[in-house]
Amino acid sequence: MISQDFLKAIAPDRGISDSELEALLLAIEGHSTSDIAKQLGIREEAVRKRLGEVYKKFHITGFGPGKLAKLQQLLVSLYQEHQMRSREQREPGEKNARSYQDWEEVPTVSAFYGRTQELAALEQWIVKDRCRLVALLGIGGIGKTTLTAKLVKQIQGEFQFIIWRSLRRTPPINEFLDDLLLCFPHQKTDIPSNTDSKISRAIEQLRSSRCLLILDDVEAILNKGIAGHYREGYESYGELIRRLGEKPHQSCILILSLEKPKEVALLERENLPARSLQLSGLKAPEAREILKSKGLPEDSEWDTLIKLYRGNPLALKIIATTIQEFFAGSVTEFLQYNTLVIGDISDFLEQQFDRLSELEKDIMYCLAIAQEPISLPKLREQFFLPVSPSGLLEALESLRQRSLIEKGQDSATGFTLQPVIMEFVTNRLVEQVCEEIATQKLDKIQLLRNQILFEIPAQNTLKNLETRPIVTRIKNRLFTMFRNEKLIEAKLSEIQSLLQDKSPLEIGYVDNNVRYLLEQFKSKLTSPLKEEQL
Ligand SMILES: Nc1ncnc2c1ncn2[C@@H]1O[C@H](COP(=O)(O)OP(=O)(O)OP(=O)(O)O)[C@@H](O)[C@H]1O
Numbered sequence: 001m002i003s004q005d006f007l008k009a010i011a012p013d014r015g016i017s018d019s020e021l022e023a024l025l026l027a028i029e030g031h032s033t034s035d036i037a038k039q040l041g042i043r044e045e046a047v048r049k050r051l052g053e054v055y056k057k058f059h060i061t062g063f064g065p066g067k068l069a070k071l072q073q074l075l076v077s078l079y080q081e082h083q084m085r086s087r088e089q090r091e092p093g094e095k096n097a098r099s100y101q102d103w104e105e106v107p108t109v110s111a112f113y114g115r116t117q118e119l120a121a122l123e124q125w126i127v128k129d130r131c132r133l134v135a136l137l138g139i140g141g142i143g144k145t146t147l148t149a150k151l152v153k154q155i156q157g158e159f160q161f162i163i164w165r166s167l168r169r170t171p172p173i174n175e176f177l178d179d180l181l182l183c184f185p186h187q188k189t190d191i192p193s194n195t196d197s198k199i200s201r202a203i204e205q206l207r208s209s210r211c212l213l214i215l216d217d218v219e220a221i222l223n224k225g226i227a228g229h230y231r232e233g234y235e236s237y238g239e240l241i242r243r244l245g246e247k248p249h250q251s252c253i254l255i256l257s258l259e260k261p262k263e264v265a266l267l268e269r270e271n272l273p274a275r276s277l278q279l280s281g282l283k284a285p286e287a288r289e290i291l292k293s294k295g296l297p298e299d300s301e302w303d304t305l306i307k308l309y310r311g312n313p314l315a316l317k318i319i320a321t322t323i324q325e326f327f328a329g330s331v332t333e334f335l336q337y338n339t340l341v342i343g344d345i346s347d348f349l350e351q352q353f354d355r356l357s358e359l360e361k362d363i364m365y366c367l368a369i370a371q372e373p374i375s376l377p378k379l380r381e382q383f384f385l386p387v388s389p390s391g392l393l394e395a396l397e398s399l400r401q402r403s404l405i406e407k408g409q410d411s412a413t414g415f416t417l418q419p420v421i422m423e424f425v426t427n428r429l430v431e432q433v434c435e436e437i438a439t440q441k442l443d444k445i446q447l448l449r450n451q452i453l454f455e456i457p458a459q460n461t462l463k464n465l466e467t468r469p470i471v472t473r474i475k476n477r478l479f480t481m482f483r484n485e486k487l488i489e490a491k492l493s494e495i496q497s498l499l500q501d502k503s504p505l506e507i508g509y510v511d512n513n514v515r516y517l518l519e520q521f522k523s524k525l526t527s528p529l530k531e532e533q534l
């Protein structure tokens, strides 16, 4: 709250008249224009005029209700600065008095487990090593925001300013910079109009005071697809990050993101004071605390569950609720049910998957078809259209950064999907392949064109190939869709007829896949069908 006495004290300096001050005091208290008009016994038009004058005198630009919000923010920081100055006058020896902490967007951390090493590393980099740029990265729900909220509580005394902003709503760069500059009491007036000068002004400010600027949800301004590049229109954020990393200042910018912005990687390589931490799941004892906090009774299978979800606290929270609701809290019963992707977990993974480029999605599908680690050369062989080695490596690195793929345990160079992701991608692939067969439209056929469902044989025969588990799933799903083997065979044959006169590029792997599936239908369906295979 801004004290009324403070407003009255600063009004004369700003040239604000008594009548304007009356309107301002009521507006700051949250009264509407009509309310203020009634209370002051004047017309609404007159209220707007008086407030308009106030905005001008505080150099607030823009339109509509946003102006009042900006003014409020400005007054709050002026007030806090004033409080800090008076405290410093009272207690001149007090070091690093906190002048401004703007972290309305920080979540309150109720229960927090583990992460001692990560907290220590971040504190070391930010407080002791004085890194200018630190990135905390990891898949959704792994705990980036929570860990940072905890860290900030621990190190807040080191900073004069703590500013936390989420980029989830993708503010345009100029809006973001204006808002940032308004947090600093000395930058209230004459905010430059072009982006470049605004960035320079922000750096000046970060040089003159020690500030911790936290940018959360940075992936929102990054492109879907190859990790680390910016969405169209948001490239200037890259410029901001680069300059914040390169130019000397005494502040620290902490970036929380699913993916590493490319400037961070670059600055790290150049040995500038920039670091990044890839956050992995909670260790078993801490992850167990999460299950406990959800009221699950101890179970011998807890550790299996934690391993399957790779200690992801959000995934564990979601699944614990499902287990509580549908399996009376028994993890053993849940695991016997044989499915990891249930309810909200599926939505959560959908969001991660949607951010991928087409090549990244293709890699994920390849790994799901294989169901086991496959080596880089073998992976490359699977693509119908040639993929450049560097393009493939870049996509794999991008997937690894998002914690979506892992190195297989039994092969040093193989890649695979972790269990929950494997199940999710497999489900998606089975559904999409069956839909492609059902629609009978060549332009809708994508997966059957790009992915080969079987191991490419040495001789040109599709007979006696080992049936992959995914193919059994596809067969069974088709059977539940059409309930008739003859109808399925007819659908597949119709697709074959659509391929006549088409170029090899249009055909891709469709012909091979369809011939292979037809061959498979000649052998009996696995019967009786098990529910979990459908
Ligand atoms: N160390 C922890 N102890 C207890 N709970 C945790 C811990 N870390 C995270 N959580 C819980 O897990 C959930 C996800 O955490 P958080 O929102 O911090 O993840 P995130 O990585 O920021 O996700 P996103 O990428 O979606 O923003 C939250 O409900 C949070 O309370």
Ligand SMILES: [Mg+2]
Binding pocket: 144, 145, 146, 216, 217, 256
């Ligand atoms: Mg977060």
